[in-house]
Amino acid sequence: MKMRPPWNPCPVLLPACSFRRLLKMSSWHDYPPTTMSEDQNQPPYASPELYGLPSGVTERAPGAERRIEAQAKVAGHAVTELVERFGSPLYVIDEESLRGAYRRLSSAFREEWPDTIIGSSVKTNYLSAVQAILRSEGAWGEVVSGFEYRLCRDLGIPGNEILFNGPWKTDDDIRLAIEEGATINLDGDDELERVIRHARDMGRVVPVGLRLNMQVNYPPWDKFGFKLESGHALEAARLVTAAPELELCGLHMHVGTYIPDPGFYGRAVESLIAFGTRLERELDCTIAHLDIGGGYATRNTLHDTMLPGEAITATAEEYAAAICGPLRRAARQFKKKPRLFIEPGRILVDEAASMITTVRAVKRMAGQQKAALIDCGVHILPTSWWYDHELRPVEDKGGAIEDYRLVGPLCMQIDVVRKSVELPALTAGDLLVIQDVGAYNFSQSMQFIYMRPNYVLANASGVELIREAESDEYVRTPERLPAHLINDETSGSFLAGRDAR
Numbered sequence: 001m002k003m004r005p006p007w008n009p010c011p012v013l014l015p016a017c018s019f020r021r022l023l024k025m026s027s028w029h030d031y032p033p034t035t036m037s038e039d040q041n042q043p044p045y046a047s048p049e050l051y052g053l054p055s056g057v058t059e060r061a062p063g064a065e066r067r068i069e070a071q072a073k074v075a076g077h078a079v080t081e082l083v084e085r086f087g088s089p090l091y092v093i094d095e096e097s098l099r100g101a102y103r104r105l106s107s108a109f110r111e112e113w114p115d116t117i118i119g120s121s122v123k124t125n126y127l128s129a130v131q132a133i134l135r136s137e138g139a140w141g142e143v144v145s146g147f148e149y150r151l152c153r154d155l156g157i158p159g160n161e162i163l164f165n166g167p168w169k170t171d172d173d174i175r176l177a178i179e180e181g182a183t184i185n186l187d188g189d190d191e192l193e194r195v196i197r198h199a200r201d202m203g204r205v206v207p208v209g210l211r212l213n214m215q216v217n218y219p220p221w222d223k224f225g226f227k228l229e230s231g232h233a234l235e236a237a238r239l240v241t242a243a244p245e246l247e248l249c250g251l252h253m254h255v256g257t258y259i260p261d262p263g264f265y266g267r268a269v270e271s272l273i274a275f276g277t278r279l280e281r282e283l284d285c286t287i288a289h290l291d292i293g294g295g296y297a298t299r300n301t302l303h304d305t306m307l308p309g310e311a312i313t314a315t316a317e318e319y320a321a322a323i324c325g326p327l328r329r330a331a332r333q334f335k336k337k338p339r340l341f342i343e344p345g346r347i348l349v350d351e352a353a354s355m356i357t358t359v360r361a362v363k364r365m366a367g368q369q370k371a372a373l374i375d376c377g378v379h380i381l382p383t384s385w386w387y388d389h390e391l392r393p394v395e396d397k398g399g400a401i402e403d404y405r406l407v408g409p410l411c412m413q414i415d416v417v418r419k420s421v422e423l424p425a426l427t428a429g430d431l432l433v434i435q436d437v438g439a440y441n442f443s444q445s446m447q448f449i450y451m452r453p454n455y456v457l458a459n460a461s462g463v464e465l466i467r468e469a470e471s472d473e474y475v476r477t478p479e480r481l482p483a484h485l486i487n488d489e490t491s492g493s494f495l496a497g498r499d500a501r
């Protein structure tokens with residue numbers, strides 16, 4: 001039986017940003033059926049759900065002119081010229097913006113705690129040019145694999161300026177990190193044992209940090225490290241201090257990613273301080289560094305959140321105050337003032353990158369919403385699964401605004417870059433700029449149906465290619481065609497001459 005949805009009498013329970021969607025409800029019958037309460041005298045309860053009217057009709061009063069701001073340039077360069085030169089889709093890093101983000105974060109923290117080192121989270125953006133720029137600003141490297149470690153070394157970052165984290169490090173990677181004096185943060189008991197074994201083989205005493213996980217947010221990131229509340233972390237610290245091959249010199253945490261509330265960090269740092277000072281008192285160790293990890297949010301808006309990212313995200317100064325305040329207050333409790341490491345990823349790179357994309361077709365979907373098919377799919381913009389990315393048309397077209405679903409070129413129904421976004425009427429050939437795409441989009445991208453495009457770096461002196469668009473050969477080169485599959489038809493294949501080993 002279909003029920004009238006309960007009208008929520010309390011306006012604060014209605015998400016402010018969903019008000020517009022509420023206005024679009026065509027009738028109560030748009031709501032799904034709810035079950036009648038057992039007691040027929042009780043009003044039925046259904047949690048309030050808001051449904052958008054899937055018609056694409058805007059509800060604005062006639063004459064209420066609204067324009068979607070256009071963006072003709074990226075990093076000071078005309079988008080049309082960038083596309084002429086490098087094609088579409090095109091990923092653009094704005095060098096000045098990247099440097100600006102690093103400097104803002106660095107000065108916010110150094111102001112509060114001068115001995116702060118920024119370890120750039122390499123996994124957040126694998127582009128060498130990006131990491132080289134951050135390095136030139138003074139960043140160390142934060143890595144979670146041998147690949148990332150070698151990338152840093154290749155860019156000239158010495159091993160002793162690398163923070164080596166992650167739930168699994170290979171034996172070769174551990175030995176290299178020991179050899180080169182990287183800061184190894186132990187993630188679990190097995191790794192602890194393996195590092196002891198390698199240190200013994202190599203005749204070295206290895207300074208190590210312990211990664212902790214703790215209950216400050218939900219769900220906790222308890223796949224990593226030693227649990228603080230259960231006593232596991234204390235047990236691990238005892239094992240480390242008892243091992244002649246190891247020296248306990250730091251504590252590490254990374255409580256999650258995209259944490260807009262600096263209060264989480266404040267609480268976590270207080271736990272870290274209490275634990276670190278206890279270890280110094282009870283065990284023979286000096287906690288020379290505290291590593292707070294990354295996770296600082298950007299202005300991107302997560303799906304289904306009530307307010308835009310910009311409205312809820314803390315500033316670099318607020319994160320710095322939340323982390324360094326407790327540290328300053330507790331500084332004297334440590335044997336010596338610990339060095340502070342932070343491992344930012346997204347807050348450094350997210351806002352420095354844009355994706356330029358072209359509308360290739362416009363369709364109307366079953367629900368009557370319009371769909372614009374763009375040449376950038378989720379294979380090169382995987383953060384579409386988390387964010388409602390801000391985007392702008394390149395040309396200021398004016399005219400009516402319509403509700404579009406932006407879909408990518410992949411043969412998957414889930415290839416959706418924006419479920420619903422208001423844009424001026426689009427036609428094939430129109431260019432769009434998707435903003436703030438610097439974090440995780442290249443490192444988590446994949447070749448699927450379409451290749452990865454050109455990646456360029458833009459600055460005041462010009463625009464340079466920093467990663468060439470992939471070709472068929474690039475993708476197929478690692479493949480081999482076994483001898484029994486080489487026949488009259490396949491003998492001409494690009495793969496036929498390759499050694500099958």
Ligand SMILES: Cc1ncc(COP(=O)(O)O)c(C=O)c1O
Nearest residue numbers: 121254257294295343344345346
């Ligand atoms: C250990 C560690 N440090 C730093 C980061 C960077 O996180 P973010 O890009 O959210 O700042 C991550 C990412 O998950 C991480 O696992």
